Amino acid sequence: MNPLIFGYMRVPDDMSDEEAKKKHDDLTGYAEVNGFQLAAVFYEYVTGAQTAFMALVEAVRHAEAKHVIVPSYRELALNKSLQDVMLTHLSHATGAEVISLDECS
Numbered sequence: 001m002n003p004l005i006f007g008y009m010r011v012p013d014d015m016s017d018e019e020a021k022k023k024h025d026d027l028t029g030y031a032e033v034n035g036f037q038l039a040a041v042f043y044e045y046v047t048g049a050q051t052a053f054m055a056l057v058e059a060v061r062h063a064e065a066k067h068v069i070v071p072s073y074r075e076l077a078l079n080k081s082l083q084d085v086m087l088t089h090l091s092h093a094t095g096a097e098v099i100s101l102d103e104c105s
Contacts, residue, residue, distance in 0.1 A: 004065040005031050005099075007041035008056050009075050023071045026101055030069055039063060044075075053086065060094040072102040 007027040011020050024041060031038040040059060044052040053076070060068060068090065070076065076086045087098055 002035050002037040003067065004039040004063055005036035005067040005069055006039050006056055006060050006063075006065055006096075007031075007069050008044070008053065009041065009071055010044045010047075012045075012047055026071060027069050030099070030101060030104070036067065038069075039065065050086075057090055057093050060090070060096050065094070066096050067099060068096050069099045069101065071100075073098075073100050 007024075009020075009023050009027070027041055028038055030036075042052040042056040042059070044050070056068065059065075073083045073087075076083045090096060090098060
């Protein structure tokens, strides 16, 4: 069985369905090409919220997964300092590595 990977992305009100689907498809494609099983993608719909992020942390911890994928670190937060805090929290809480698609290209 392939190792689990979880996805996380924001879906703001002004994002088209096509753009959201493309982001999701990019996550799925990365998982398939790199030998992962995409367990779930967590969607953050409310600007500034972290509800889905906290649910992601719990799911990754529970599954003992070691990888999370995001379209870009900006999915976590627009502010670099907040991105770093969220990455550190996820790493300390779960031991998971975060893979950003925009850094893979």
